[in-house]
Amino acid sequence: MTRDDLADAIVKEHGLSRIRARRLVDQILEQMNAALGRGEDVKIANFGVFVIREKVARMGRNPKTLEPHLVSARKVLTFRPSDSMRDRIEAGRGPAR
Structure with missing residues (x-):
């Protein structure tokens, strides 16, 4: 959409x-x-929550060469659906109207 x-x-x-x-x-x-x-969460009733999450730096690995490398710290946007949204999706009905 x-x-x-x-x-x-x-x-x-x-x-x-x-x-x-x-x-x-x-x-x-x-x-x-x-x-x-x-840095605020965005909460929409009966839909879900958008949250900025901080990820710490960590050691990663190149899947092709298997060489280790540092994955830098960063912020990521995550979405957590509400329980009612999750139930509607599982039931195949989509969002409520």
Whole structure:
């Protein structure tokens, strides 16, 4: 699903113009991005949580040559689905409406 798909769904559900729906989607994503940039978790009820996680430096290995190398410390974005989202996915129903 793309931004345009989300905007189209908003147009169909709520009758907003395509431009306003696209702006709404963009603003929501910008707010989420800004919160994550500040190190905050983004929690969406009945959907899940986006979290920035810090990974420590560790020794890794090149799978082709088997040579060890240092994998640097970094931050990664993770998503944990809510229990209700997990249940819907397992039941094959997708998100609630």
